[in-house]
Amino acid sequence: MDCDIKIANVSNFYGRPVYYINKPIPLMGHIAFGLIDRGTNIIQVRPITTCFHNCIFCSVDSGPNSKFRISEYMVNEEWLFEWIKNIASIKNNDIEVLIDGVGEPIMHPKIIKLISLIKKIPNVYSIAIETHGGSLSLPLAKKLNQAGLNRINLSIDSYNQEKARFLTGVEWYNSTKILKVAAEILKETNIDVILTPVVIPEENEEEIKYLIEWAKENKAGSKINYPTGVLIQKFEIHHFGRKPKKIKVWSWQRFYSWLKYLEKEYDYKLLVKPEELGFKKSIKIEEPFHVNDKIKIKIIGIGWLKNEYLGVDENCMRVISVISNEKINGLNIKAKIIRDKDNIFVAKI
Incomplete structure (x- = not known):
């Protein structure tokens, strides 16, 4: 075979090996690391799989307490940049790079360098990162800002300290501090913050109401002209995800009805179409293989x-x-x- 390569084992994470993905290993094809193209102008970039939270509703069973994972991955930032640059050039239109993952992207040790490299790509107009905020700080945000980050999608699910710690599955999680830091980021950097909580029926419905008030008060989303500062996510059951006992799954009809109720109660837009968030159809990268090949x-x-x-x-x-x-x-x-x-x-x- 021409592709005579190996992955390097660089460390371990709570007993699981962390493998280092570098050139010439392809960075497309896996759900957990590399790049994902869904036929839009948004390129999903997944630099690392580890996470220091144990969210009780985690759709990908992430964190120290994972039951299904047997390994973790971390990708070389310069190799990631080469792939992003190549895919962006094929799409040949305004691209947003969304750094997300099946873990906590900010855990990548070269995250600042990665963002600064992506910023050099001519047709990338926006760089965003998803985080649960456990390690977020104003000094870190200022470095992210200097590197070229445009938006933080902050996955905070409750303002209440006790409830937030229960939902994240870790006792050190400080939701009050995280929201304070988020407010400082909005005031002292060019980075916008969008709250992206997951509504867990009968667990955090009331807490999400406070998050809407926070977004209104701090003008979340205004720097990038988003139609909202809160993108509420619906809890879903996934095959390898976590499903806490007693938690019911709403139908989509009930979820949207609830969002309409909140929109009216708080006079704040919550039902948003993809195109209002900048999503556009784009060239889809060709698939070299197909089912049954x-x-x-x-x-x-x-x-x-x-x-x-x-x-x-x-x-x-x-x-x-x-x-x-x-x-x-x-x-x-x-x-x-x-x-x-x-x-x-x-x-x-």
Whole structure:
């Protein structure tokens, strides 16, 4: 095979190995790291998978208490930049880079450098990052601002200290401090802050009302002309996510009805269309493989979840998650693609 590469084990995170992803490993194909293109002008960038929160509703089972993960990944920032630059040039229109992930993106040790590199790409008009805010501070925000960050999507789910700590699953989480820092960021930097709480039925509905008041008072979203400063998320059950006992899942109808009620009560826009947030259709990166294709894959390391391995196709175009109950690390195999949506690939022997 031409793609004769390996991933490096650089550290561990609560007993799980952290693998370092560097050139020439492809940065498209995996849900947990690299780049994701969904056919819009938004490029999702995932630099790291680790997280120091244990949110009780986490859709990707992140944090120290993860039950399903067997490894974590961290990507070289310069290799990420090369891929972002290439994908942005193919799309050839105004691009927003959204740094998000299946963990806490700010944990990447070179996050400042990564943002400063992305800022150099000519057709990137906006850089945003998602964070739960546990490590957010004004000095860090000023460095992010200097590097070129435009927006922080702050996933804070309660103003109440006790409730916030319960929801994040860690006793040190300080929601009062985080909101204070967020207000300072709005006042002292060019970065805008958008609150992105998840509504957990019968847990934080009342707390979200306070977050709306906070956004109104601090004019969240006004720097980037967003139609709102609060983007409320609906709690959903995911196969490898966490589902706290006794928590009911709302229907979409009930969720939207609740948002309409809040809009009227607080005279504040909460129902927002994607195009109002800058989403546009764009060139979609071509998928080199499709479901039922049988391809040659080199297994370069253990996977993200149990019974998974990390593989690369023979032409080094994509990384592929390979499902196997048998040990196949280091082998060259032939497998069938069983998932291909959005250039995210899963294969099975």
